[in-house]
Amino acid sequence: MIRSHLLTALCLSLALATPSLAQETPEAADELVLQAEGGEPATFDLEALKAMPVTEFETSTVWTDGVIRFTGVALADLLEDADAEGTVIRAMARDGYAVEIPVTDAVPGGPIVAYQMDGEPLDVEMMGPYWIIYPYDSDEAYKAKEFEDRSIWQLKSLTLTD
Template structure:
């Protein structure tokens, strides 16, 4: 019993000291935070601000949903253009601290979107929402890889542009 408790304590200590877990996990505010190297302060967008941007829809199947789903949101390329910044990688962070790197080269017209609706309904925060990066998986075989699936971060809270 002592050995098991000691092992659990060591594992917990290692997990808490992990650099990934040491990052600040965003609160569930319904805001999407955008950070860029030359911006003095992060930009925080709420749902209304995202809906005011050009709307993009993707109809695609995913490994997480049944059948073809219509996703509505803002093209990742439009979000980056709105920032007016350049970089080579986007660090995306979910509310639970999950992070993934997305090459800026993925942010192309007819590419991934930051979705805020599925089949016309808001993406529930306790499910995959309120924001979810969706690629048009059915439009190109290149989007049907484990690497792209890993970039499809849900419960998205923060996008940080970096060199």
């Protein structure tokens, strides 16, 4: 009887201590999936993004204090690298939040998929690992609410549609 209770307690302890298989693994947490609607997905991890041309800018945001230096990949470069085509980018966050971004936003000097803020990796628990951020201070037009709405953090996937 005691042996049975000990076995039950041990199994319960292991179940509580073991993360659910449905939870995201640390390796998957830094993956960004990009695909054209109906096409094959391209998956980028942090190392793949860092291997692409780096884009940095300093800007203030409504979510942070002061001017912050953001580092990442220009959205235009990411789309070009994946050879993805479409007119609208549907960006999805880890929590299910989604926004639509016109492909025309993906221009040199435009938004980036940031993976660092002031030289530090974006924290997965906060706004990371990826955040589409616009250079708000570089052009008054970027201070419009529509661009704030498109600045999606905890980015997980981009799907291009027509």
